[in-house]
Amino acid sequence: MRVEAMPPILSVAGLEKHYDSGLTALGGVDLEVRRGEIFALLGPNGAGKTTLISIICGTVTMTSGKVLVGGHDVVTDFRAARSIIGLVPQEIALDIFSTVWNTVVFSRGLFGRSPDPAYLEQILRDLSLWEKRNSKVIELSGGMKRRVMIAKALSHEPELLFLDEPTAGVDVNLRRDMWALVRRLRDKGVTIVLTTHYIEEAEDMADRVGVIEKGRILLVEDMTTLMEKLGKRRLTLVLQHPMAAIPPELAGWPLELQADGQQLLYTFDANAEGTGVPGLLKRLGELGIDFKDLDTERSSLEEIFISLLEPAR
Amino acid sequence: MTGINYHGIWAIYRTEMQRAFRTIWQSIITPVITTALYFIVFGAAIGSHMQQLGGVDYGAFIVPGLMMLTILTQSISNASIAIYFPKFTGTLFELLSAPLSAFEAVLAYVGAAATKSIGIGLIILLTATFFVRVEILHPVWMVAFLVITSVAFSLFGFIIGIWARSFEQLAIVPSLVVTPLTFLGGAFYSIDMLSEPWRTISLFNPVVYLVSGFRWSFHGVGDVSLVASLAFMTGFMALCLGVLWWMFRTGYRLKP
Numbered sequence: 001m002r003v004e005a006m007p008p009i010l011s012v013a014g015l016e017k018h019y020d021s022g023l024t025a026l027g028g029v030d031l032e033v034r035r036g037e038i039f040a041l042l043g044p045n046g047a048g049k050t051t052l053i054s055i056i057c058g059t060v061t062m063t064s065g066k067v068l069v070g071g072h073d074v075v076t077d078f079r080a081a082r083s084i085i086g087l088v089p090q091e092i093a094l095d096i097f098s099t100v101w102n103t104v105v106f107s108r109g110l111f112g113r114s115p116d117p118a119y120l121e122q123i124l125r126d127l128s129l130w131e132k133r134n135s136k137v138i139e140l141s142g143g144m145k146r147r148v149m150i151a152k153a154l155s156h157e158p159e160l161l162f163l164d165e166p167t168a169g170v171d172v173n174l175r176r177d178m179w180a181l182v183r184r185l186r187d188k189g190v191t192i193v194l195t196t197h198y199i200e201e202a203e204d205m206a207d208r209v210g211v212i213e214k215g216r217i218l219l220v221e222d223m224t225t226l227m228e229k230l231g232k233r234r235l236t237l238v239l240q241h242p243m244a245a246i247p248p249e250l251a252g253w254p255l256e257l258q259a260d261g262q263q264l265l266y267t268f269d270a271n272a273e274g275t276g277v278p279g280l281l282k283r284l285g286e287l288g289i290d291f292k293d294l295d296t297e298r299s300s301l302e303e304i305f306i307s308l309l310e311p312a313r
Numbered sequence: 314m315t316g317i318n319y320h321g322i323w324a325i326y327r328t329e330m331q332r333a334f335r336t337i338w339q340s341i342i343t344p345v346i347t348t349a350l351y352f353i354v355f356g357a358a359i360g361s362h363m364q365q366l367g368g369v370d371y372g373a374f375i376v377p378g379l380m381m382l383t384i385l386t387q388s389i390s391n392a393s394i395a396i397y398f399p400k401f402t403g404t405l406f407e408l409l410s411a412p413l414s415a416f417e418a419v420l421a422y423v424g425a426a427a428t429k430s431i432g433i434g435l436i437i438l439l440t441a442t443f444f445v446r447v448e449i450l451h452p453v454w455m456v457a458f459l460v461i462t463s464v465a466f467s468l469f470g471f472i473i474g475i476w477a478r479s480f481e482q483l484a485i486v487p488s489l490v491v492t493p494l495t496f497l498g499g500a501f502y503s504i505d506m507l508s509e510p511w512r513t514i515s516l517f518n519p520v521v522y523l524v525s526g527f528r529w530s531f532h533g534v535g536d537v538s539l540v541a542s543l544a545f546m547t548g549f550m551a552l553c554l555g556v557l558w559w560m561f562r563t564g565y566r567l568k569p
Contacts, residue, residue, distance in 0.1 A: 019569065057410040061564050079318065082412040093403030095328075102331070109324025110411045152407070 007071060008032040009160050009191045010056065015065030017051055017215075025051040027215040029065070033160075033193055038186055040206035040223075041195045042305055048215040049195040050090060053162050057087045069160060083112055086158030090165045092145045096138040100129055100148055103137060104155050111156035123151050126181060143174045150181070161185065163194040167201060179205060203227075203301040211308055218308055223301075230307070232299045235266040235277060240290035249287055253280050264291070321413040322421040329395055329425030340429070341436055344383055348437045351379055352444040355501055366503050369532045372445035376438070377528040378500030384434045384459070385466050385495055385520070389487045392426035392470030397477050400567075409568055415561030419471060426467035427460070434459050448531070455530035461546050462523055468553035475560050475567060494520045504536045519545060 010033035017026040026048045033039045041049050054060035056067050058078060067074045072081040095103055104120050124130040127147040132140060137148060146166075153161060163182070167175045182192055182205065196202050202209060203223065210220040221229070242261040253276060256265040268275050284291070333340055356372035363371040399405040408418060441447055449455050477483040498520030504512055515521055516537070526542025529535035535542065560567065 057406075058568075059406045059409040060569050079412040079414075082410060085410065087406070087410050089403075089406055091403055093406060095399075095402070095404055097332075097335070098328070102328070106324050106328050107407065109320045109327075110407065110413065112318040112320050112412050114320060 006035050009035040011068040013066045016063045018063045037207040038192045040202035040209045043212035047212045084159040086153035086161040088153045088163050094137045101133040107152040108155040113156045160191045199302040230304045236295045237264040237291040238293040325421035326425045344433045345440050348440040376441045377531045378524050380434045382495045384430045388430040388466035389470035392467040393474035395422045396474035423467040427463040430463040450533045451530040458527045465550040
């Protein structure tokens with residue numbers, strides 16, 4: 001069966017959240033997340049990412065709308081919905097006097113699962129926490145505490161895992177471990193919804209991306225489609241002799257001068273039929289403009305992200 | 314998953330009890346020393362100058378009141394800290410996101426708090442037997458009162474824990490309301506000893522009904538009728554359950 005043909009694991013329709021203070025955190029969100037994918041939710045601070053996740057998980061009440069997790073309504077059928085959700089919130093919040101092992105056992109029980117020491121051992125080993133299982137949480141470093149948060153969220157074998165800013169304030173090693181774990185989970189069939197400020201991470205990891213701003217979803221797209229559709233490529237030519245102005249003979253190409261006329265910049269559509277590069281190079285040759293180096297680059301998701309948010313501001 | 318989340322209830326209950334056992338010596342020694350002090354001051358020093366109350370030695374007379382005093386304060390503080398602390402540290406998110414109904418959460422937390430109170434009540438009773446001869450005329454009623462009071466005031470404590478926004482607020486109800494009401498509620502005297510209008514005013518003190526019913530189960534005499542005591546307890550418990558039901562339904566100070 002193709003992944004797309006399966007019913008979505010998460011379906012959000014017309015979700016609104018207005019706080020008593022008059023603040024509208026979510027103004028009608030519609031979103032579907034497919035089973036087994038890694039979905040990145042991107043948006044500036046205060047866009048509504050955490051509110052959206054919190055409503056789905058049941059820690060914030062919705063004003064109106066409908067949320068289905070695995071086909072179960074999160075309000076009327078909360079047991080079935082919540083038992084397949086794992087949540088790693090942004091802030092580390094742990095019972096610091098408990099041991100690592102006890103807190104993980106607690107989480108599994110809380111979510112209604114019967115004890116399974118072998119499974120919990122595997123999780124702690126995967127997260128390099130096994131040696132620390134008898135330590136109290138208060139004795140652990142910040143990075144270790146974050147691993148404990150993840151272990152707790154995974155303790156009841158969730159099918160849908162929310163990672164809210166999992167790599168904020170995390171060192172390089174842990175970040176690498178974390179992404180390796182996310183990939184392993186995806187391979188096991190766990191659906192992952194993550195928010196991150198590190199857009200290059202989303203670009204590396206996510207199958208699809210959703211952009212949220214001011215409580216509304218601006219766009220949901222396959223990562224590859226998005227990069228093709230909105231991505232630009234750039235050709236930078238480092239000139240032999242600096243130029244004062246672009247010669248009129250090159251008016252047909254959208255060119256820019258930079259670095260005091262030492263570099264010529266040519267931006268083109270990443271997926272256009274003809275890039276125009278050979279023609280440009282040929283013309284430069286005819287005009288006797290020599291260059292000593294050239295470089296091409298593809299625009300990053302970050303640039304696409306910023307360009308998407310521009311009109312909304 | 315359908316039906317009751319037994320694993321969830323057990324996980325909370327066990328964790329709460331583990332917390333108590335981590336400080337087991339504090340949990341035992343504090344009530345033992347407090348009880349001993351009360352008996353030395355009220356029983357030996359003052360009691361020897363007092364006549365019998367309702368045919369009971371003063372030392373034995375104060376046992377039920379003393380137990381009530383500790384059970385009330387312990388129930389409230391145990392249950393309120395149990396829910397306030399997760400709110401304070403942020404771990405409440407896990408409870409709110411768990412497939413656990415409000416009833417199950419309350420059952421687990423209140424059950425654990427009440428268990429601790431009952432345990433402490435029994436420790437006090439045991440301590441008292443070293444100082445005075447304690448006779449219990451209606452042991453089944455005694456246990457019933459012990460359990461009902463522990464549960465009712467753990468429910469009340471749970472409400473305070475949800476309501477409180479600071480440690481000060483958490484402490485204010487037990488210290489400014491419950492302790493004075495208990496001291497003025499006939500824990501150490503019979504309200505029949507009071508002159509009017511104080512006796513009538515005392516009848517508006519809810520703790521009078523608790524202490525009276527509990528004392529009746531020990532000595533067969535109380536300040537108010539058994540029916541009045543039971544009616545008060547049931548009403549109070551129903552009120553607490555109603556408030557909790559509303560709190561969870563609206564998410565009052567639990568979730569935005």
